Amino acid sequence: MSLTPQHLIVEYTSTESLFGMVAPSIKTRGIKAVGTQHLQVMRYVYTLARVEDIYFKGEKLQNMPGFRELLTEWITPGKQLVSVPNGKLSIMHVYTGKKNIFRASALEKFKRSVSLNFIDLYGEDPAPRRVLYGNDSVPFIQRGEETPMAAAYYNSETDRFRVLQQFDRRTLLENFQRAFANEYSAVG
DSSP states (O other): OEEEEEEEEEEEOOOOSSSHOOOOEEEETTTTEEEEEEEEEEEEEEEEEEEEEEEEETTESSSOHHHHHHHHHHHSSSSSSEEEEEEEEEEEEEEEEEEEEEEETTTTTTTEEEEEEEEEEOOOOSTTOOOOTTTOOOOOOTTTSOOOOOEEEEEEETTEEEESSSOOGGHHHHHHHHHHHHHOOOOO
């Protein structure tokens, strides 16, 4: 597979955490005197990938190269194993990160917030400057009991960033693939 520069960025927010269960909150005569809150932002980045067929000595392999093919390629590099795009597309999950935001308030008047950077849980973020949470132009959509979610398309080659104003969570990945199919599915 070869990755394209086209990415889907998805972020969820959640207040469910161990900190939220044990965080102090003090009320005086029905007024919250001191309160704390923990917000988590989960970030997922998916990249559109071109599927490639692998050939060994001109014959298409049905499976991944084995020991014999890899040894032959190691002895004479670049001549035995060749990958060729086949026109199909796939989606690769390339990054997962988590951001923690802690908030404290006193008498509903004095408020402070401490925001930590994203903790990389899986992979390397191909779009670290394109953060959705905290961007005023990015709507977080919530339907019923679902967690609030935002999504955007980002092209790391052209720096084009497009926020999705409306989307269906269940078809978000397949719509991402369909949106760029003509642009990236050409063989060659």
